[in-house]
Amino acid sequence: MTAPDRAAPAVARTPEELARIRAGLGRTALVPTMGALHTGHRGLIAAARGRADAVVVSVFVNPLQFGPGEDFERYPRAFEDDLRACAEEGVDVVYAPGVEAMYPGEQIVTVDPGPLGDVLEGAFRPGHFRGVLTVVAKLFHMVRPDVAVFGQKDAQQLAAIRRMVRDLAFGVTVVGVPTVRDSDGLATSSRNVYLSGAERTSALALSRALLAGADASVTGPVGILGAAREVLDAAAAGPVPVEPDYLALVDAHTFAEVPPDHRGEAVLLVAARVGSTRLIDNVPLTL
Known part of the structure; x- marks a missing residue:
């Protein structure tokens, strides 16, 4: 309060x-x-x-x-x-x-x-x-x-x-x-004010992709990235396209991409453009 x-x-x-x-x-x-x-x-x-x-x-x-x-x-x-x-x-x-x-x-x-x-x-x-x-x-x-x-x-x-x-x-x-999110799941950002209503709806794909990846964490890096990419691919084909710059699963300290057999801390990150606005988001994971 x-x-x-x-x-x-x-x-x-x-x-x-x-x-x-x-x-x-x-x-x-x-x-x-x-x-x-x-x-x-x-x-x-x-x-x-x-x-x-x-x-x-x-x-x-x-x-x-x-x-x-x-x-x-x-x-x-x-x-x-x-x-x-x-x-x-x-x-x-x-x-x-x-x-x-x-x-x-x-x-x-x-x-x-x-x-x-x-x-x-x-x-x-x-x-x-x-x-x-x-x-x-x-x-x-x-x-x-x-x-x-x-x-x-x-x-x-x-x-x-x-x-x-x-x-x-x-x-x-x-x-x-930890990241603060609005009630719809979008990570709070000063740049969110750039988004129109339709763009904001499309931008929710970023947090949905991260959640899908997190839900697939038991399947390892390949499954995590696959689940997240499926959400982003669908958003890229939507009426207000989400245009990803990258989707990556990285070591939490070096930010090098993790190998398929990685175990331990990692971060799933996404960056994408929605209209003229570029947004980033991430979720920490333990594999």
Whole structure:
């Protein structure tokens, strides 16, 4: 439940303003976002609130993680609504820097995601994870959180951030929160607002495919992928086609595709376009 009578959070627009506010906080949890907050973000904030004395939510649409022709310019921006949501959820600080504050000059030094950045989302969005890791690293330095909370819907992103934290010795505990879904099963996403009614109906094939794959988990990787692909193939032939970029069953840590005899943790992922909107979803499995 929300608490509309909570005080408005402090707002910092520059690293200097943030540093002054941060000095008065105790154990701090960071929830990095690009704004357009929805119920999934509220779940992240709730998870953060239970792990720290103070919660900082960053709101920054990061140009470094968008490629040519992607939706940087039209990405939903609703800061006043975001601020109200943060107040309702008991957020202490909202860090909302402009591009000039985050990138005061050309960003020459960036964070290389390694092999994880070249597959799946990394293959379809070259440079995306380099941009994600670079901005997250900068936020970690600016906010100095004890805990950082991310959604498992962006499973590959979460894995890349965990690897960066481990390999570069960031003193941050990374927490992953299970995917939040709307009542119809669609994973919550800021990009869902792009969908028309008919497109949203078609987009439900993503979660149905994942559920079909999960239900077939006892049959092993080949059966899982076959069951999920059958749903996607039917959706591709529908009146509002679902156009998959990939369907993959991968190792939960390396994101390499699993062999047919795989046993243990895995993640079933899908990315697809519905109309002009690109959506991703996934479900963790144990084989």
